[in-house]
Amino acid sequence: MELFAVPDLPEVRPGHDLAALIRERADLGPDDVVCVASTVVSKSEGRSADLAEFPAGPRAREIAANLEERTGEKTDPRFAQAVLEESVEVLLETPFLLTETRFGHIGVNAGIDRSNLSDGDLLLLPERPSESAARIREGLPADRVIVTDTCGRPFREGQRGVGIGWAGLAPGRDWRGETDRGGRELSVAVENVVDELAAAANLLAGEGDGGTPVVVVRDFEWGDHGEHDAHFREVETDVVRRAIRAWSSE
Amino acid sequence: MELFAVPDLPEVRPGHDLAALIRERADLGPDDVVCVASTVVSKSEGRSADLAEFPAGPRAREIAANLEERTGEKTDPRFAQAVLEESVEVLLETPFLLTETRFGHIGVNAGIDRSNLSDGDLLLLPERPSESAARIREGLPADRVIVTDTCGRPFREGQRGVGIGWAGLAPGRDWRGETDRGGRELSVAVENVVDELAAAANLLAGEGDGGTPVVVVRDFEWGDHGEHDAHFREVETDVVRRAIRAWSSE
Ligand SMILES: Nc1nc2c(ncn2[C@@H]2O[C@H](COP(=O)(O)OP(=O)(O)O)[C@@H](O)[C@H]2O)c(=O)[nH]1
Ligand SMILES: Nc1nc2c(ncn2[C@@H]2O[C@H](COP(=O)(O)OP(=O)(O)O)[C@@H](O)[C@H]2O)c(=O)[nH]1
Ligand SMILES: [Mn+2]
Ligand SMILES: [Mn+2]
Ligand SMILES: [Mn+2]
Ligand SMILES: [Mn+2]
Numbered sequence: 001m002e003l004f005a006v007p008d009l010p011e012v013r014p015g016h017d018l019a020a021l022i023r024e025r026a027d028l029g030p031d032d033v034v035c036v037a038s039t040v041v042s043k044s045e046g047r048s049a050d051l052a053e054f055p056a057g058p059r060a061r062e063i064a065a066n067l068e069e070r071t072g073e074k075t076d077p078r079f080a081q082a083v084l085e086e087s088v089e090v091l092l093e094t095p096f097l098l099t100e101t102r103f104g105h106i107g108v109n110a111g112i113d114r115s116n117l118s119d120g121d122l123l124l125l126p127e128r129p130s131e132s133a134a135r136i137r138e139g140l141p142a143d144r145v146i147v148t149d150t151c152g153r154p155f156r157e158g159q160r161g162v163g164i165g166w167a168g169l170a171p172g173r174d175w176r177g178e179t180d181r182g183g184r185e186l187s188v189a190v191e192n193v194v195d196e197l198a199a200a201a202n203l204l205a206g207e208g209d210g211g212t213p214v215v216v217v218r219d220f221e222w223g224d225h226g227e228h229d230a231h232f233r234e235v236e237t238d239v240v241r242r243a244i245r246a247w248s249s250e
Numbered sequence: 251m252e253l254f255a256v257p258d259l260p261e262v263r264p265g266h267d268l269a270a271l272i273r274e275r276a277d278l279g280p281d282d283v284v285c286v287a288s289t290v291v292s293k294s295e296g297r298s299a300d301l302a303e304f305p306a307g308p309r310a311r312e313i314a315a316n317l318e319e320r321t322g323e324k325t326d327p328r329f330a331q332a333v334l335e336e337s338v339e340v341l342l343e344t345p346f347l348l349t350e351t352r353f354g355h356i357g358v359n360a361g362i363d364r365s366n367l368s369d370g371d372l373l374l375l376p377e378r379p380s381e382s383a384a385r386i387r388e389g390l391p392a393d394r395v396i397v398t399d400t401c402g403r404p405f406r407e408g409q410r411g412v413g414i415g416w417a418g419l420a421p422g423r424d425w426r427g428e429t430d431r432g433g434r435e436l437s438v439a440v441e442n443v444v445d446e447l448a449a450a451a452n453l454l455a456g457e458g459d460g461g462t463p464v465v466v467v468r469d470f471e472w473g474d475h476g477e478h479d480a481h482f483r484e485v486e487t488d489v490v491r492r493a494i495r496a497w498s499s500e
Contacts, residue, residue, distance in 0.1 A: 001253045106405040115430035115437045150438045154490035155356040157480040158422045158442025172408045180365035181459045187365045188457040192408025200450035207438040209431045230407040240404035243497035
């Protein structure tokens with residue numbers, strides 16, 4: 001399996017055809033998995049915004065005041081408003097604003113970035129990243145596209161690449177029903193390959209000014225295994241989320 | 251960047267010299283990162299065990315009864331006892347047993363596997379995986395070794411590869427103090443490359459009877475960035491963990 005970053009991509013602007021930009025710079029085949037950082041997907045989709053577009057309501061003002069009190073860091077209530085507008089549920093208000101986005105992803109600040117922008121103060125995540133992935137895929141000879149982001153998680157330090165949208169592959173490689181080397185049932189049921197591919201791609205994309213938002217994974221073999229469609233957990237199967245809900249509503 | 255699985259590894263037995271087994275089958279250089287599945291590290295370290303070695307105390311019996319009632323699945327109290335003995339804190343008792351292991355990793359059943367074993371009923375994680383990684387590294391021409399496992403996480407479906415031990419590299423690539431393409435501060439501070447490398451390796455190792463527990467990552471470049479030593483979160487910085495504690499002690 002080989003990974004390489006697509007070279008010489010320009011600063012991405014609203015309306016740019018990402019697939020065309022990629023196609024012109026990389027010789028892709030159908031089996032390649034193309035991992036595209038959400039930053040450039042958002043830019044191409046015009047998801048830059050200004051704080052002025054988010055006049056803060058009472059909830060946002062309360063959240064910002066709360067955050068500022070708890071963390072000592074200046075928080076713009078309009079930023080909290082932007083996060084609220086991108087979200088369907090607030091999981092935590094402090095010490096950071098953790099929400100579920102409209103497309104089901106749980107992340108700090110609804111994944112709104114304040115770095116690597118070209119215009120405006122904010123860069124919102126793509127509205128429907130799997131639809132973005134499908135659109136990019138249509139313009140590429142590659143059959144599989146993943147839209148990635150970098151974010152943190154409980155229990156483990158540091159942030160890592162994850163997939164937030166995907167097209168042409170299922171998020172999960174399903175090992176159920178298969179047996180181990182001794183003929184026994186496997187402990188691991190479903191492996192989330194979309195997240196594993198995104199993590200791998202992030203090692204090359206980086207977080208800084210590298211200018212490498214697109215990473216190609218070549219010769220990844222799915223193998224003779226089933227597929228599993230779920231990627232974001234439903235509340236029902238997410239004990240940790242229920243614990244957070246109960247705790248933060250105290 | 252390139253990844254390949256080390257071919258033709260035998261069934262690993264207690265006392266096997268993993269470094270020698272790897273060295274004989276792969277032509278490694280100093281820059282390679284060698285990712286070794288915890289299963290084979292445990293096997294080589296004699297961490298197979300039998301349920302009979304874990305006579306259940308009252309706490310284990312209570313946990314097993316509780317689990318059985320909640321999930322409807324038969325649970326051996328001796329298995330709960332084994333998990334308790336591997337752990338320093340129980341985070342959740344149901345619907346699954348989530349604990350912190352003695353070396354700081356949070357996982358279901360303290361990472362005890364019941365698949366891909368060669369002897370016994372259980373395979374415990376290595377006692378100190380970073381020490382295992384350092385030992386393996388000593389016998390290899392490669393400068394960096396990661397001991398991996400596959401496990402689940404909150405918010406996202408499916409399991410993915412993570413690093414539970416490491417030697418010759420820091421877990422985190424530190425982006426603090428660097429600037430983005432526009433000269434602004436980065437949103438992402440520390441990237442956990444050990445977990446990203448482990449996730450990438452897991453795409454080739456797989457979960458089944460593939461017989462590929464060792465994956466080499468070649469030409470990964472750290473770049474001109476700092477290092478960050480923390481890998482497992484401390485309770486103080488882990489809000490989610492505090493939420494679970496409060497919730498499960500209700
Ligand atoms: N060529 C190019 N690279 C960009 C652009 N925006 C961001 N990048 C690069 O994309 C990579 C990922 O950026 P990051 O801000 O971490 O994206 P995120 O993980 O999706 O939030 C880094 O190498 C950035 O330098 C752009 O408009 N053009
Ligand atoms: N050659 C060889 N492969 C093994 C052995 N034990 C497990 N494996 C393989 O190692 C890979 C990872 O196994 P898994 O049980 O998922 O390990 P874990 O992720 O560390 O829990 C799979 O390809 C297994 O078939 C062994 O003793 N010898
Ligand atoms: Mn981002
Ligand atoms: Mn990033
Ligand atoms: Mn395991
Ligand atoms: Mn595994």
